Amino acid sequence: MRFKNVLVLLLLLVFSVINSEPSAPATISDNIYTTLYSSYPCTKIMTSDGQFGCSSKHGGNSGILYLIDDDESYNNYFSYSQQKDIIVVLDTNYFNSTSVLNLHNKSKIEGIIVLTDTKKTYPYSPDSRYPNKIYGLYPNSNLEWNPNADGFTYFSFPFPIFAIDNQTSVAIRNVSKHNRDGQYPAWGAELDSFMQGAINSETCLRRGFCEPVGGQSIWSSFSSKIDKEKEIILVMLPFDTTAFFRDLSIGADQSSFATVTLLSVIKSLAAVDRSSWNKEVVFAFWNAERWGYVGSEYFINDLLNFQCKTYNSDKSKCIDPPRADLAFQTQINFTKISTIIELNQIGRAQLDKNLGKYSLYLHTAGTKTSSVTDILDQVASSYENSTITFKPTTQTELPPSSSMSFLKKTNKIPVVVITDHDYKYSNPYYGYEQDDNENVLGSTLNDIVYILSTFIDRIAGGNNNITIDKNFINILYPCFTSSITCFNILMKTYPLNEVPNFYSSVFGTSLTTTLSPYETKLIHRLLYSITQYNSTLTNCTSDNDCPSSLCYSGQCVSSNTHLHNALSLGFDFDTSKNVWKIVNSSYPIFTESNWDYTALKVFKIGNSTTEIWFLVSGLIELLVSIGLILYVKKFLSNRYKLL
């Protein structure tokens, strides 16, 4: 018995020790290397005939930090010791294709860290001068919509480039200055962003190291089922964004301002009496539009050409070719689309000093557009104290927009694209990380939402007094332009990265296993909850409890909101080999390389001269010890029995 008691005591002791075990103690490498978690790598994208972006060596590139923050340090770089491996710390002003290509071509460079603690002092876009030109309506156009662009995104670099957040930038700038002053020990960094993909999309897909760029578009309607006989007003926008560092693609003016506007418009329309509407209104958020209007093209192609070969048992899904949601086929008739209204970049309405109002521009195409724009003008002018005015554009061509996909199929629909620029983008940072909440005019948001809500109500046939939901806008606007940490009740998960990032990301590993980033899911659920028509009394704890509906605050909710694949028509999934294949390379062929992980670590570097002397003295010590032992063995053993 006593023995048993002792055993129990021992076991208790062991368990208590195991339970009291704190988190694993820091290892030596943790003490040497500080991993910077808010680091955003430049990744690699494959095209049909090449690649662009960055990749480090396998295992990472490392070197001593060298700060370039003025012309003097920039010029000194070329005379700086080229013996060492150098990681260049670039002030954001020096981050453009001219400076970086000059550094790359004229001297050795191991990697670049781009600081974000200061703002660029000049307008800059790393995108092309006419985004998506060859996939648009006017492939031979001579216009340059985006005059500040230098095409930096489309260069391929054999070294890694990372951006770091504001706070880390301050720290890195300090330690780099430390290096410049020649203080010891010096600081270095290791940049690890090895991209598995290489050569081009075809090779990369065959090897299985890439996935097509794409995602899920979202469309929605207030009606529980769209009447196929009624005319359709399509209110839409491209909601994905791009940036050189894709983790930082906030794209406030590029998209997210318009997304906030449209969601708020839908929120205000949800409150009005829609019984007098004689037209169906469909709201669409196209994804992956920056990669060749992929989302809208795919949707239109499905509307026009989709034939299901094999249905599942209740005909709600198609198995071959796979579509998870067939609502587009049962509800939308392409020929019934009577009006298209697209919100493009509307965050930087330009101040007209004569009128004292901010002006947005209406780019029109197709037929009978005046019937639509007249109503808009009427609505805008009848709204007293409006700070917004609408002007017709002076351009004959449409700016890069999703409407082009529709106009490629028909020119009989009146198309109105609303933007904040007449010709050249008023957005100085198109496709750049600085296109954030400071780049857009939040003050114009309420008026734009009011006017557009009224406008859509009018053209749908209603005549309601609209009241906008200011609380909703006040939550949504900062959420989508600075920190995506709102609506956590809706999502039940927390985003990995606080920066709102509407980059479409990759489509998925097959047609049926799709990936959706947090932002896409958030917009989908928001839209779903706004346009809900019926909340059954079924109680639920998660979406799995609700058949063909979602769970909101404990109850199953139905809504006519759907996801639709946004994938280039050039791709198809080869189910026999289980790989993506390219079926038509005249469509946009963008694939993003896979990677295991990316990491940015900083550490202190020792003095190499001291290390060499240390090695030499070690070798001398070895020779001396050998000599001494041999001497003792040979001579002293005769006198003493030493060895």
Place this chain on the structure above:
Amino acid sequence: MTQVLFYGCLFITFSPILAFFFLVIAKNSQLVILTIGGSFFWLVSILLSAIWWYIIPPMREQWWFTIPFAVVFQEAIRYLFYRLYSWGFNDRPSLNQIKETQHQMSLDQMKKRKQVKTSYQNENYNNDNDNNNNNNNDDDTFSIDNKNDSDENDNDKSESKESDKAEVVINNRLETLSARPNHTLSATAIGVGNGTAYGFIMFGSILWESTGPGTMFSPACPTVNLFMLSSIITLCMTILHVVYNVLAFQGYRSRKYHLVVYVVIVHFLTSFLTLLNQPSKSCIGSVLPISLITIFSVCFCLYSLLKSDSITKTH
């Protein structure tokens, strides 16, 4: 430059002890076994210290509390190993004892041969030789292997063939294999075992990290490379472990317990001196006294060996 640092630290830390191991210990299988035994027993003592450290969570970060127990465990295990060693080896003849016996035997044989030559004939010779074989058990193996050996050594054949039957030739290799080395050398070998185990356990894991691009700096001296500092301290510690063992074994064997006391005190002292490497203390204050203590201890060890008969006596 990172590989340079790695090899620099490797050579600085391990060159004396590894040179000694390969040039002296590896020549003798008994010494190799003792070295391995020494490593094993040191590991056991460190295992005990680790368990002790683990089962008292509040004191895990309190090094001043852990260190004395670790030293006590090491010294206790050293004494245990000494007892094991003396139990296993005291009855074994040492190398020199065997040599002496052999020498004595051959002297006896020569005497006898002279007697035989002067008085009788060659007949009695074989009988005598048999008697000798019975006297010493080891002689059987000697004679058997001796023959093989003589076949291999063609050069010596002409001499050995005649002398083979005439006298017992001493095979150095076999003698060293079977005989006990002298006590000082055995103690040194055990110390080398302790030292290498210490070096690889305490410094090997750190050393590996030096291959990366980054370097760690001493918390006490922010401009001193921690790898270099640790390699010098580990060098001192490995040498000290050899010295501890030689002195302690000598003290136990010859009952000069002041040597054991010296070992324990120095062990405590050096262990506590390493605490000076903590932040806001002085790394010079740690590495300099440890180096001086090491030099002094080596000298003291040699002095005490020379003063006693440990080195000069034959077994």
